[in-house]
Amino acid sequence: MAMPFFGPADDPGSNFPELLRRVGLVADVADAGSSSLDVPHATTCVALRYADGVVMAGDRRATSGNLISHRAMEKVVQADSHSGVAIAGAAGPAMEMIRLFQLQLEHYEKVEGSALSLEGKANQLSSMVRGNLPAAMQGMVVVPLFAGYDLRRSVGRLFAYDVTGGRYEEREYVATGSGSLHASTVIKVGFRPGLTRDEAITLASRSLWEAADADSATGGPDALRGIYPIVATVSSAGWQPVADDELAGVFQAIADEARSRGGV
């Protein structure tokens, strides 16, 4: 492929999806004509604010109907140095959206010489979700969460989306996916402003634990295989994943506590 070289009038600027369209690399969604495609689905993700920023967490299970199709899927991923994105919904389009989103943030940063504002990143993701609407109408729904540390305002921020690309900023916590009802109730009960990092990680882990307990599409911690939910913090220091060793301890404590209450 030749190097893309545009005149001033038709230059796509720092917009990577637009560049993909110009060079003809975007595959149109074919009309599958069915709303019951049995593709793998990713499930529960949560994000909440704590004193220094935000914590994001997501379980690892992907399901096709009543079957578990993946046990170690990563639905919570780093978007760039100070933000992350978590995705629930049809796994294929969701992963592709994440890949394009990550690339767009990096592309913008390189072309413009400075990173997008957090608000700009949130809006960019909004337009990508909206672009997925035709596929969503066929059952390929993708509903992301976006969270990051706003370097201009020095505060962690959370954004939820709906399937039309609607963008909603949340002040305290947010959850998405099939187990989100249980997860958000747990966070709602345990939340208070100014949680420490450890408290926030424990609360997020606890919410996934309860979601996995009540929702068959949400996976719990898998000590047998050593697969734990993905948990990460985003603060002024940037995106920092929480190590599996630490999570193993957190989930052990949650399990011990549940056992002490008689297993409920």
Added chain:
Amino acid sequence: MTAPFYVAPEQVMKDRADYARKGVARGRGLVAIRFADGIVIVAENPSETLRKVSEIYDRIAFAGVGRYNEYDQLRVAGIRAADLKGFQYSRDDVDARTLANQYAQILGNIFTHEMKPMEVEILVAEVGTTADHDQMFHITFDGTVIDQRDVAVLGGDAEPVATRLREGFTEGLDLAAAVRLGASALAGDRELPYTELEVAQLARGNGRRCFRRLDDPAVADILS
């Protein structure tokens, strides 16, 4: 109707080359030096915002001298080509050699077919997983590609700068020594304060994205 004057093709090419060479020589130069952990690029550039050196991809950097708008256009084209290729295939498939060839095609084409050649010289540098795989491609206004190993010099007055660089270069320099060598080679017998320098490195130890700028305090610290 009068017949157009005949101008020999040799003369046309020579005039264009002279024109481009003069344009490049008017600007300030830059040097790239291989050091223990990668490649460092030191440019003479008083501007804090109009960059000569920038990131193209995970392991690839771009540097240009001459007319800013022209090499900036090439910089953006390089980022696009790299990001497209990485998206279409894999991040591992993006390499400096391909980019250098694509740049050479564009520059060569413009040199022969357009009214005015680009008044630029550019450098595409790639840091390998080991020092043996570090690569530097120097591309001139007419699309000539020069593969360089240890050091590269772009811009006017290149010969004396290159001589000073080669005299000072040794295998396995550390970052500070490489920056000092670059600054002194550019300066010659002039005073070149750190505010006039733009320094960036491609280092193996930087994680996925190897490109890092060195800010003014860091450069001042190295040069003091």
